[in-house]
Amino acid sequence: MLGEFEYLLLSAAARLGDGAYGAAIRRDIEAATKRRCSIGALYTTLDRLEAKGLIRSWMGNPTPQRGGRQKRMVRVTGNGVHEAKAFYDAVSRASHGVSWAADRARGPA
Amino acid sequence: MIHVGWWLLSFLARALDPPERDVVLGDLAESGAGFGLAMRDLLGLIVRRQVGLWTSWRPWLALFGVCGVAGLSLSSLVFRLNVDLYKYAAHYATSLTARQEVAFLLCLAGALLVWSWTCGFVLASLSGRAVWLTWSLFYFVVLDSAWARFVLAGNIILRSPRTHEAVLDSLQGTLRLLMFTTLPLSIAALLFLFPALFGAFVGVRWRILPVRHRYLIGSVNIALAVLATWATGWYDPAHLPAGWPRVPWPVRLLPFLLASWPAAYLLACSLPTGRPKDQTSALRPVPEP
16 A cells, blocks of 8 residues: 555646656645655655556656756556555545544535 | 855765756756755755665675675784884894895785775675765774774773873874874875775776676785785794794685685676676666657
8 A cells, every 4th residue: 555655746746747757746745735845755755656666757858947957757657546546545435434524525614 | 046055966966876866956956945955855865865775785795794804804904014014124133035025015015905906896886876985984994993903902002102191181192093093194004095995986987897807806816815825924934933833824814815805706796697687776767658
């Protein structure tokens, strides 16, 4: 089963689609969690997910915004989608009937 | 971010593999983070990568095998060469001729040069990006462990030559001791330092030597171990008082074998294993799908 941060990373990469690369994923995670995401955590987790076959990464084209440096592009594989869905289902089942999940279903007060 | 800050970040990023270095510096430029945050991020990644290196057996072999076993033996050799160099010209007290003394010193110096290079190469080849740590430890082990053993055993007492007070009792003495333990201040230490540095440099760049070079290095290492064992067989008894027992050749050979075992590792690497080679890079660029 995925870890929490692995799930966040897979979700961000899937949401960004063709525009998924290190810095963009980091921004997306920070926006979603309202917490800082360190580069160390990001790249070591990307390596782990790639070793598990849940993502694929390759070197993208450099841009002037990055000082002419390359990007590490990321794509979620079929296995990655499957694992993320399994994690989401597990969290949904585990949250069934708990007060904060019910509050969430009714919407913010 | 100021220019000096970027220079510092780029310098620190050299601890990462080249593709990852490019990606991370690009991310930091794109994020527009201040120097402090960028530095924290970069250092965090470097620490994680360095820790990750130690999940493999290779840096551990470099640490215990080369720094520990070979380093301690080389340290004894450095110490011994320093003492023998100091004793040179005192050969009139023995049955040795000047030519024999020079031959012995050249034999030890040659062995030290070759074994230091081999150790440096194997250390860098095994350590990968952890080489800065393992090489630094190796340097201090070789430079300090032999005389530290004598000091701890009470055979050497550190006293200031002028005041005869304990070295650590004065600031000057402490500074001298610090200098003595960190800088290569003897000929033998320099004979170790330069080849070991050069070997590490080659090891970082090449990692694996061509088979012919490995056989050549292995042969030279073995020849020097045999030569040093033979030379100590006639040199040491000439300096001992009459009637003292001779040290048997296996006992004399053992420290030389321990100092030169990295050559055996190089030769063992030449044997076919039938397994694919390890990928050392954390980030392996692949073509775009």
